[in-house]
Amino acid sequence: MLIKNIELSNFRNYKKLKLDFSPNINIIYGQNAQGKTNLLESIYYLSKLKSHRISNDSHLIREDSIKLNLKGVVINNSIETKYEIILSDNEKKFKIDNDIIKKISDYVSNIDTIIFYPEDLEIIKGSPGIRREYINDELSQLYINYYKILSDYNKLLKMKNDYLKNNNYNIDINYLKILNSYFIDKGVIIYRMRKKFIDKINEYCNNIFKTIMGLAGFSLQYIPSIDFDFNDIDNMKKIFKEEIEKNQADEFRLKTSIVGPHRDDINFCLNNKDLKKYGSQGQQRIAVLCMKLSEIEIFKKYKNSTPILLLDDIFSELDDSKKNNLLKYINNDIQVIITTTDLNKISKKILKNSKLIEINSGKIKTIKEVEK
Numbered sequence: 001m002l003i004k005n006i007e008l009s010n011f012r013n014y015k016k017l018k019l020d021f022s023p024n025i026n027i028i029y030g031q032n033a034q035g036k037t038n039l040l041e042s043i044y045y046l047s048k049l050k051s052h053r054i055s056n057d058s059h060l061i062r063e064d065s066i067k068l069n070l071k072g073v074v075i076n077n078s079i080e081t082k083y084e085i086i087l088s089d090n091e092k093k094f095k096i097d098n099d100i101i102k103k104i105s106d107y108v109s110n111i112d113t114i115i116f117y118p119e120d121l122e123i124i125k126g127s128p129g130i131r132r133e134y135i136n137d138e139l140s141q142l143y144i145n146y147y148k149i150l151s152d153y154n155k156l157l158k159m160k161n162d163y164l165k166n167n168n169y170n171i172d173i174n175y176l177k178i179l180n181s182y183f184i185d186k187g188v189i190i191y192r193m194r195k196k197f198i199d200k201i202n203e204y205c206n207n208i209f210k211t212i213m214g215l216a217g218f219s220l221q222y223i224p225s226i227d228f229d230f231n232d233i234d235n236m237k238k239i240f241k242e243e244i245e246k247n248q249a250d251e252f253r254l255k256t257s258i259v260g261p262h263r264d265d266i267n268f269c270l271n272n273k274d275l276k277k278y279g280s281q282g283q284q285r286i287a288v289l290c291m292k293l294s295e296i297e298i299f300k301k302y303k304n305s306t307p308i309l310l311l312d313d314i315f316s317e318l319d320d321s322k323k324n325n326l327l328k329y330i331n332n333d334i335q336v337i338i339t340t341t342d343l344n345k346i347s348k349k350i351l352k353n354s355k356l357i358e359i360n361s362g363k364i365k366t367i368k369e370v371e372k
């Protein structure tokens with residue numbers, strides 16, 4: 001999958017911009033605060049209808065303007081599709097090939113992107129909730145049914161929590177049993193899909209980490225909130241049920257559900273040491289990146305297409321050799337769009353094979369096409 005071109009009007013600090021991309025490496029460079037991240041954000045927004053860095057869309061509309069328009073052509077398996085978003089304070093319209101799309105899920109399932117940006121360090125450093133949110137997003141992008149099961153699970157979780165909160169002295173055990181049985185059915189599927197996903201990441205991430213960092217022994221460790229044998233679904237349900245029963249008194253006392261996949265976590269390990277506690281900042285950053293690069297392989301295998309890779313300011317903490325190792329690694333059949341303030345540290349060979357786009361105050365200053 002690749003993005004052929006993009007057209008922005010009144011997006012962030014861009015009044016008007018039309019840009020064609022190379023199918024391989026695109027490097028967007030320029031000084032601070034010129035609009036490099038904004039440009040990546042526009043591609044991400046075109047694919048996911050949400051920004052990777054803010055939740056309030058109205059910040060995306062250019063100051064002094066009331067409406068933004070984003071257009072882009074994406075090629076997937078040789079088929080070109082036109083996407084368009086129109087956003088103002090009171091409307092958000094999105095179109096595919098000029099047809100208005102009503103359901104968000106019908107729009108966002110089309111363009112696969114993987115974005116890596118500085119705040120992703122929080123996936124390692126932050127709370128388990130951030131890691132769960134991350135796997136949830138990725139699994140939803142890979143499998144449409146995961147999104148559905150997760151939202152069913154969250155509804156049941158909320159029902160159960162509301163019930164525990166509001167009926168503290170008058171709990172109907174039979175009602176709770178029924179609620180728990182639905183809860184367990186959905187929860188077990190989530191546990192299993194997460195386990196499968198982490199196993200798949202582990203097929204690739206060690207090699208990628210070794211290529212970039214020169215160190216072996218990197219893996220992700222899934223820490224499900226219950227210890228299971230993942231191959232035996234009936235047994236998983238039985239153990240899940242027993243675990244809820246064991247914790248029932250605490251759930252009543254705390255008035256909340258304390259057993260289930262909403263309490264899962266993941267560790268990032270280098271030779272079984274937790275990178276959260278032992279890793280350098282550069283190692284942590286590369287660890288998250290390697291997890292994301294492993295997903296490219298999973299997309300290739302299970303969706304039969306390569307996602308578009310967006311890398312924001314990836315170089316800031318990497319020394320020259322790691323930078324070039326990374327670029328060498330991604331320098332094959334994938335489209336990548338990278339932002340940086342400094343071209344000097346990138347090898348000549350890679351620069352020759354890249355499209356270079358210099359941005360200055362929301363405008364293109366120079367463009368250099370890939371050298372033939």
Ligand SMILES: Nc1ncnc2c1ncn2[C@@H]1O[C@H](COP(=O)(O)OP(=O)(O)OP(=O)(O)O)[C@@H](O)[C@H]1O
Nearest residue numbers: 012013032033034035036037038059060061062063
């Ligand atoms: N809605 C908006 N309207 C106009 N300008 C905006 C809007 N939102 C952000 N900007 C401007 O965009 C600029 C920041 O752009 P961006 O974050 O893309 O910078 P950058 O080139 O990635 O810089 P850095 O190298 O520091 O990361 C700032 O000058 C900011 O004022």
Ligand SMILES: [Mg+2]
Nearest residue numbers: 036037038313
């Ligand atoms: Mg930036």
